[in-house]
Amino acid sequence: xxxxxxxxxxxxxxxxxxxxxxxxxxxxxxxxxxxxxxxxxxxxxxxxxxxxxxxxxxxxxxxxxxxxxxxxxxxxxxxxxxxxxxxxxxxxxxxxxxxxxxxxxxxxxxxxxxxxxxxxxxxxxxxxxxxxxxxxxxxxxxxxxxxxxxxxxxxxxxxxxxxxxxxxxxxxxxxxxxxxxxxxxxxxxxxxxxxxxxx
Numbered sequence: 254x255x256x257x258x259x260x261x262x263x264x265x266x267x268x269x270x271x272x273x274x275x276x277x278x279x280x281x282x283x284x285x286x287x288x289x290x291x292x293x294x295x296x297x298x299x300x301x302x303x304x305x306x307x308x309x310x311x312x313x314x315x316x317x318x319x320x321x322x323x324x325x326x327x328x329x330x331x332x333x334x335x336x337x338x339x340x341x342x343x344x345x346x347x348x349x350x351x352x353x354x355x356x357x358x359x360x361x362x363x364x365x366x367x368x369x370x371x372x373x374x375x376x377x378x379x380x381x382x383x384x385x386x387x388x389x390x391x392x393x394x395x396x397x398x399x400x401x402x403x404x405x406x407x408x409x410x411x412x413x414x415x416x417x418x419x420x421x422x423x424x425x426x427x428x429x430x431x432x433x434x435x436x437x438x439x440x441x442x443x444x445x446x447x448x449x450x451x452x
Contacts, residue, residue, distance in 0.1 A: 266304050266314075268294040273315040277358045283365050283372060287311075309371035316355075316362070316375045320382075325351055332386035338399045338449050342441045344390055345417055348383075349437035352422050359419055387413040394448065401450045409448050416440055 272293035276285045287308070291298045305311040328351060331344035352359075359379070365372035391410035394400050400409055415421075417440065425431040 265296060265300065269296060269301055269304060270315045270318040273311055274319050277315060283361045309374040312371055312375040313378055316379055319355060329386060332390040337393050337397050340390060341394065341444060345441040345444060346437045348417055349422060349433060352419060353433060360423065384414060399450055400448060404448055412448065413444060416444055
């Protein structure tokens with residue numbers, strides 16, 4: 254069970270996850286060694302294992318920590334609390350503004366998740382969170398009677414998920430050179446035209 258070592262400063266866990274994220278950003282294949290993370294965080298390898306138990310837990314903690322320390326509150330607020338129908342546009346723009354902060358590591362996690370069970374844990378956790386948010390947002394649009402004919406909450410959630418997926422952002426911005434703000438605007442307008450009842 255992961256825990257705190259005796260006489261250890263209270264910020265040790267945070268230093269470890271911050272060092273992990275930094276080294277993951279600098280890596281090209283996520284093969285970051287525990288010894289390197291420990292050295293960067295100024296702790297022993299034993300301390301890393303005592304806090305996280307294994308590499309899967311450490312990767313998961315690093316991506317969750319990145320979300321907590323980045324301005325991601327607007328994403329969840331848009332999905333769960335903001336007044337509809339404006340919440341759809343706010344969600345897209347907040348999520349697209351966040352992607353550049355996580356994109357290099359997220360792409361590596363996505364690729365590594367195909368062959369690396371530990372990376373898969375972190376990737377699936379983040380994708381499950383986004384799926385919950387899109388499902389909640391679509392459910393609120395449906396409950397307010399704002400979905401266009403032919404759309405159910407479930408299908409609308411699928412469509413939002415598909416149109417806002419990290420891969421789509423990468424195709425437009427990283428591969429085709431779109432301005433990130435323009436990509437967000439066009440996806441927002443497209444989703445609003447597709448999903449929302451007119452009038």
